[in-house]
Amino acid sequence: MPKTQMIRARIEPDLKQDVESIFKELGLTTTEAISLFYHQVKLWKGLPFEVRLPNSTTIQTFQDTDAGKNLTHCEDAEDMFNKLGI
Template identity: 60%
Template sequence: MTKTATVRARIKPDLKTKVEHIFQKLGLTTTEAINLFYKQVELQQGLPFEVKIPNMTTQKILEKTDQEEELIHCDNLENMFEQLGM
């Protein structure tokens, strides 16, 4: 079957660049990634992931990390475990 349908979407340029870089690392073109997503929606009969509004605690944490507040930087895995007290 030939592929002749077109999908158009407006996306923030920085988001598009970041996501296409991830697709490249995965060995996918944007078209292949969209086809993969559509196929999963078809197979799952819905979105292939859970969609929900984060609770207030998660929202606050996401806002802080977006503003680069209260972040803990680790040099390596061992340093991360040390900072977590493990």
């Protein structure tokens, strides 16, 4: 059996370019990033992040945000913390 095997996948060109730019910033090749992902799946015996559908509150919040509703504008971090009561 060979020491490595080829993987082929179809990826949207824009997504591929954006992600490869991130890999480059991290000092990784696409092959290294995919290998890292595979090692994490093996280690966790599943995806190394949560995959779930948003609940109705989250969906409504996304829709409101996209429509510009219920937004709070803050001048800076201190203003944001004050508005949050932190």
